[in-house]
Amino acid sequence: MRSLEFRSGGATLRYDATGHGTPVVLVHGLSGSGRWWRRNVPALSASHRVYVLDLAGYGQAYRQRALGVQGAADLIAAWLDHLDLRQVALVGHSLGGHISVHVAARRPGRVTHLVLACASGLLRGTPYRVALNLPRAALTGRVTFMPRILADTVRAGPLNVWRSTTDLLRDSVQELLPALSTRTLVVWGARDALVPPSMGRALAAAIPGAQYEEIPRAGHVVMVDAPERFNALVLAFLDGPVPDAPAEPSPPPAGQAGGEEA
Template sequence: MLGGVQIQTFQAAQATLHIQKTGVGPPVVLIHGLSGSSRWWRHNVPALSQEHQVFVLDLAGYGRAWRQRALSVQAASRLIADWLVAEDLVEVTLVGHSMGGHIALRVAALLPERVDRLVLACASGLLKTSPTRAALRLPHAMLVGRPSFVPRIMADALRAGPMNLWHGASDLLRDSVQDLLPQVSARTLVIWGTRDVLVPVALGRTLAAAIPGAKYHEIPRAGHVVMVDAPAAFNRLVLSFMKESEAV
């Protein structure tokens, strides 16, 4: 244990998840996006771990698991599903940002009996563009986000490396979740930043409308990294959603 945080790894199919676990209670799994890392959730873990056991992932190829090739969206989803089964985690809440939300949707489709709730933050999965066009939006995205977070974005992108980022972006833009959405059985909350220039708000509304019973919220003045730009509002929405769904 390091300061109340337990460090774990899980390996399957020659890929490794790096996992940080803290707190006690129903399981919540935080999945970062393309070029991200577990550090992107540092403003959220303290609030979520007060009443939940929180698992913060570094996906293969990113963060503390950077010394390997990044997996495709579908391969990363299978790896997380294998880990959930190995840990025998049930009634799980998956919280995914951007590519992490895309992955969370696929995990929920693989294990509907284990995934009880989904929180999709500025999730990819419906985005239709090219990796080059997406990359051209990055400077604008950083300008509308929290300035103090830009060094973390740059450090994690450098750690992941250009090949992982290019292959990851190309893969997620080819992988649509459109056909999965009407079949989602997990209770779902979709959260978007009104100033998201990477995955536009219109896609968030479309995503939520296609998931049966999904709730949708926009956070004013927040950009793509919504849980960093507006952590207090984000945490409030997530905690309220989990309390409401537990009462159902």
């Protein structure tokens, strides 16, 4: 993949692109990087043009201050406009899913599919509580992935991680969800100790027509813990038939008034 750069409003977003077809944009989570999608890109790029982002302050874009949720959403929305991407599928993990909800709300004409993987948009608490849950979250996931998590966290630096954590806990997507018109798949790891599955079910229930899938024995980094199942779910969602819209209620027979009888 060829690494590219986009700048807007003083912030820089880095991205790689590979494959051909309708665009799929992968948005990593807190303290992460585009490398977290390495087990997913080959399967997705076989039938789609896949863009792997590094958010400002992280990955290849680490030499800058991390943006908050709103700022990151603005930057991604501007990037979509710059490339004139249409029929976009946004796939966001954790903080990336949180940001992706805002992008979908900002660009409903561009984003047609939304995949939220263990997204943080309804998470509440304090940065200290999140920090206390991190060791348990790591232990419920793929242990061999820990070196990548640690390397990306060190590269981002404690200030960026702290800023991002504080900001995401202040931002809620609750009010945006009922108005989302984007087809949405919510995917969760059944063993997620950072953002519990109950939050995933609540997220899906609040989005009209959203599909919820829970993967057994997977933790918070669900696309790494169970890549084959995750890839299959995403591809079936992206390439499968569009579900029928709910049928309109039949009108009452002629001459019969609606409502309760007197």
